[in-house]
Amino acid sequence: MKKVTMDDVLNKDIMELIIPGDKVAHVQVDNPLEHALLVLVKTGYSAIPVLDPSYKLRGVVSKTLILDSIFGMERIEFEKLSEHKVWEVMNDTPPVLKTNESFLDAIKLSIDHTFLCVEDQYGAYQGILTRSALLKYLNHYLRDNKNKESACLES
Numbered sequence: 772m773k774k775v776t777m778d779d780v781l782n783k784d785i786m787e788l789i790i791p792g793d794k795v796a797h798v799q800v801d802n803p804l805e806h807a808l809l810v811l812v813k814t815g816y817s818a819i820p821v822l823d824p825s826y827k828l829r830g831v832v833s834k835t836l837i838l839d840s841i842f843g844m845e846r847i848e849f850e851k852l853s854e855h856k857v858w859e860v861m862n863d864t865p866p867v868l869k870t871n872e873s874f875l876d877a878i879k880l881s882i883d884h885t886f887l888c889v890e891d892q893y894g895a896y897q898g899i900l901t902r903s904a905l906l907k908y909l910n911h912y913l914r915d916n917k918n919k920e921s922a923c924l925e926s
């Protein structure tokens with residue numbers, strides 16, 4: 772694998788690290804909650820993007836948000852799963868990274884979010900950038916440099 776330098780890291784094009792939209796599980800704003808819960812459970816993800824029919828990002832929905840919305844005072848109101856739609860419970864201010872933002876911007880936003888939704892300059896949804904993709908890239912850089920330092924000390 773090619774050695775990664777500090778400049779490579781700072782200038783890394785985040786588009787090289789994203790999971791493209793067609794490989795990201797998502798639901799539609801108007802889907803019933805039961806469909807969203809099914810997608811979340813079957814894919815194994817705890818949260819996924821919400822898109823509209825024109826494939827624009829509208830929010831993020833999670834198992835926690837859905838389950839929280841069906842807990843009544845005295846019982847779990849399962850009927851709400853078919854009566855309510857994703858847009859009613861989703862987080863409509865998800866963390867968004869623009870494709871022209873830097874690797875450091877991505878790291879900063881990822882401190883509080885397991886994944887970032889990525890949009891281009893026109894607001895078109897491109898996919899997601901996960902915290903693990905960022906950590907994997909940083910891990911590669913840090914290990915490379917540790918090995919280089921050890922080699923210098925030995926010579």
Ligand code: 4BW
Pocket residue numbers: 790794795796797814815816817818819820885886899901902903904
């Ligand atoms: O199905 C899975 N396959 C793999 N390879 N890893 C998984 C899977 N489910 C969970 N994981 C692992 C990943 O390391 O657990 C981490 C936390 O999962 P999450 O948040 O709580 O469901 C995963 O970390 P990650 O790869 O950094 O992903 C961060 C978050 O991004 C996930 C999920 O909410 C979202 N995500 C990742 N890949 C996705 C996705 N959402 C939709 N479609 C995808 N392809």
